[in-house]
Amino acid sequence: MTRIYVPCDSAALALGADEVASAIAAEAAKRGADVQLVRNGSRGLLWLEPLVEVETAEGRIGYSNVDADEIGALFDAGLLSGGAHEKNVGVVDELPYLKKQQRLTFARIGITDPLSTDDYVANGGIEGLRRALETNGDAACEALIESGLRGRGGAAFPAGIKWRTVRGALADQKYIVCNADEGDSGTFSDRLVMESDPYVLIEGMIIAGIVTGATKGYIYVRSEYPHSITTLNRAIDRAREAGWLGASVLGSAHAFELEVAKGAGAYVCGEETALLESLEGKRGIVRAKPPVPALVGLFGKPTVINNVITLATVPIIFAKGAAFYRDFGMGRSRGTLPFQLAGNVKHGGLVELAFGVTLRELIYEYGGGTASGRPARAVQVGGPLGTYLPESQWDIPLDYEAYAAVGAVVGHGGLVIHDDTSNLADLAQYAMHFCALESCGKCTPCRIGSTRGVEVIEKIRAGDTSPKQITLLRDLCDTMVSGSLCAMGGMTPYPVLSALEHFPEDFGLSKAPSQKAA
Amino acid sequence: MTQTQLVAPAPQELVRRHVTPGASLMAILHAIQDDVGYVPPAVVAPLAEALSLSRAEVHGVITYYHHFRSEPPARVTVQLCRAEACRSMGTEALAQHIEAHTGCQFDNGHQTETELESVYCLGQCALSPSMMINGELYAKVTPQKFERLYAAACEKAGAKANSEETA
Numbered sequence: 001m002t003r004i005y006v007p008c009d010s011a012a013l014a015l016g017a018d019e020v021a022s023a024i025a026a027e028a029a030k031r032g033a034d035v036q037l038v039r040n041g042s043r044g045l046l047w048l049e050p051l052v053e054v055e056t057a058e059g060r061i062g063y064s065n066v067d068a069d070e071i072g073a074l075f076d077a078g079l080l081s082g083g084a085h086e087k088n089v090g091v092v093d094e095l096p097y098l099k100k101q102q103r104l105t106f107a108r109i110g111i112t113d114p115l116s117t118d119d120y121v122a123n124g125g126i127e128g129l130r131r132a133l134e135t136n137g138d139a140a141c142e143a144l145i146e147s148g149l150r151g152r153g154g155a156a157f158p159a160g161i162k163w164r165t166v167r168g169a170l171a172d173q174k175y176i177v178c179n180a181d182e183g184d185s186g187t188f189s190d191r192l193v194m195e196s197d198p199y200v201l202i203e204g205m206i207i208a209g210i211v212t213g214a215t216k217g218y219i220y221v222r223s224e225y226p227h228s229i230t231t232l233n234r235a236i237d238r239a240r241e242a243g244w245l246g247a248s249v250l251g252s253a254h255a256f257e258l259e260v261a262k263g264a265g266a267y268v269c270g271e272e273t274a275l276l277e278s279l280e281g282k283r284g285i286v287r288a289k290p291p292v293p294a295l296v297g298l299f300g301k302p303t304v305i306n307n308v309i310t311l312a313t314v315p316i317i318f319a320k321g322a323a324f325y326r327d328f329g330m331g332r333s334r335g336t337l338p339f340q341l342a343g344n345v346k347h348g349g350l351v352e353l354a355f356g357v358t359l360r361e362l363i364y365e366y367g368g369g370t371a372s373g374r375p376a377r378a379v380q381v382g383g384p385l386g387t388y389l390p391e392s393q394w395d396i397p398l399d400y401e402a403y404a405a406v407g408a409v410v411g412h413g414g415l416v417i418h419d420d421t422s423n424l425a426d427l428a429q430y431a432m433h434f435c436a437l438e439s440c441g442k443c444t445p446c447r448i449g450s451t452r453g454v455e456v457i458e459k460i461r462a463g464d465t466s467p468k469q470i471t472l473l474r475d476l477c478d479t480m481v482s483g484s485l486c487a488m489g490g491m492t493p494y495p496v497l498s499a500l501e502h503f504p505e506d507f508g509l510s511k512a513p514s515q516k517a518a
Numbered sequence: 519m520t521q522t523q524l525v526a527p528a529p530q531e532l533v534r535r536h537v538t539p540g541a542s543l544m545a546i547l548h549a550i551q552d553d554v555g556y557v558p559p560a561v562v563a564p565l566a567e568a569l570s571l572s573r574a575e576v577h578g579v580i581t582y583y584h585h586f587r588s589e590p591p592a593r594v595t596v597q598l599c600r601a602e603a604c605r606s607m608g609t610e611a612l613a614q615h616i617e618a619h620t621g622c623q624f625d626n627g628h629q630t631e632t633e634l635e636s637v638y639c640l641g642q643c644a645l646s647p648s649m650m651i652n653g654e655l656y657a658k659v660t661p662q663k664f665e666r667l668y669a670a671a672c673e674k675a676g677a678k679a680n681s682e683e684t685a
Contacts, residue, residue, distance in 0.1 A: 011657065185603045224637065264547070265583055282575075283578050283579055341644060343606035380602060430602075
């Protein structure tokens with residue numbers, strides 16, 4: 001019997017993986033070949049999708065960009081024994097793109113069937129949960145602090161401190177909320193976890209519940225991710241059957257229940273307090289802080305709210321110890337970050353590495369340059385609210401503090417690469433436009449500032465490049481940064497000002513640095 | 519509107535079908551939209567009453583979220599990602615092509631059997647540009663690929679693939 005893997009992740013599905021799987025099954029039946037088809041997760045080598053793998057004595061041999069029409073030809077070429085073909089990429093684990101990575105959070109991704117609890121346990125799953133059940137909650141919080149894990153959604157707040165606050169709060173009910181409202185362009189790591197290794201997120205949330213005393217969890221997933229929602233719901237059912245969820249987690253005295261809640265297309269619901277409002281069934285309007293959600297969160301109760309990657313990283317920290325995780329990384333940025341190579345890049349995908357790697361290494365050593373073959377010009381790091389970095393900044397190590405020092409953000413590690421045909425003034429205007437579309441409307445700088453921002457940039461692009469307009473734009477950005485209630489209005493100026501600073505020629509301004517004084 | 523209200527179940531029936539104990543308003547609205555394709559405005563009042571909310575609160579939630587729609591969808595809905603990663607791979611040029619090909623405009627409701635909608639990120643940023651047609655996800659879309667997918671979607675939905683007014 002030959003085992004063949006065809007990913008079921010939505011990236012593969014969007015390129016016809018279901019048709020490929022059906023074609024393989026039909027072809028195998030026609031030829032009387034004994035084939036077991038496994039729908040695995042994606043390896044994160046997205047430019048190779050659909051990536052079909054065949055188990056052989058040498059390892060799992062990959063065939064890239066497989067089309068359903070060519071399955072017959074692939075069988076003729078000896079697909080079942082890893083036969084030579086122009087689409088044969090060799091043993092997948094040996095591909096440098098994968099081999100050079102430091103996959104901790106994503107250790108299982110693409111290797112296993114995302115819904116198989118047996119696969120999960122056989123590949124190191126549930127080990128962290130067992131350890132957590134043996135550990136005193138205070139010690140568990142200290143261990144998480146020691147690991148150096150910071151919120152991977154972008155804000156980089158130490159996860160252990162948040163957990164300790166919730167643990168220390170007195171309440172009849174506490175909640176664990178997973179922020180899976182991954183709305184930022186250039187990011188797909190949360191989606192990959194949910195679709196390709198959902199149990200690691202579930203395990204992380206159960207651990208959070210046990211440590212903090214919360215018995216109920218919610219995963220708030222954006223409505224644009226229907227595949228993630230389906231996979232998570234199935235995984236939750238199976239986790240319950242396996243005794244991981246329910247009144248007695250792994251036979252212990254701890255109870256934990258989990259539920260998926262579906263968003264409805266509001267970007268600002270990725271902001272934690274807006275998300276909580278939405279989860280309560282209301283309009284996703286940002287709440288003023290304090291009080292912090294750790295004390296007054298969902299339905300007014302103490303709530304751990306963490307991003308998918310933060311929670312999905314918890315199991316390995318508990319399984320292998322805080323020191324193991326802390327020993328990756330640099331400075332105060334400990335551990336690894338799943339970087340996401342996106343946009344105009346030849347080899348787009350997920351690259352999990354320790355903090356400290358540079359953009360240049362990621363773009364060229366992993367990404368292989370641009371998809372268009374033209375010179376790369378600007379990289380937006382950290383989503384639509386992140387800055388555009390010109391080539392002069394591509395050697396700064398990706399570290400929260402090093403990036404903050406130049407006014408940039410690492411965020412969740414999403415990189416959108418733009419080539420030399422890009423127009424940064426257009427992208428700056430788009431940033432303001434997007435803020436105007438998605439502002440929750442609660443605070444004035446965001447609600448009105450974004451619309452005024454679109455207008456001012458339009459005027460500049462139409463030729464009014466007088467110092468007055470530039471000053472106006474800078475003043476407006478200053479008001480938004482200082483006066484907005486949350487990052488939506490408070491960080492929209494980041495892409496705008498960085499575009500103006502580093503690419504003034506796109507605004508019709510001279511390249512001289514004189515604008516800075518204006 | 520009047521035509522579709524004849525087909526959609528009565529508002530009271532929708533409330534009876536989808537209001538379950540403990541379910542949040544968001545979850546109920548999703549259930550209604552999944553059932554009939556949109557949230558009929560006539561459902562607001564009975565829904566508010568069933569949940570002990572004001573009509574303003576229910577209306578506010580429906581109109582706040584882009585996902586909820588108060589009118590029935592077109593037979594073919596094209597959702598194209600217009601966010602940064604897709605922009606870096608030419609989604610704006612693709613959008614122009616789509617408008618020319620279908621004779622429709624983005625984010626302008628639907629006067630024909632096709633509706634074009636801008637969305638912001640479908641999570642396929644390494645395989646841009648991406649889109650959904652009637653909920654089916656597609657990545658690395660080119661103008662030629664779009665035309666093929668669109669024709670197939672129109673055929674499947676029994677819709678006209680051009681901009682002629684529907685009777």
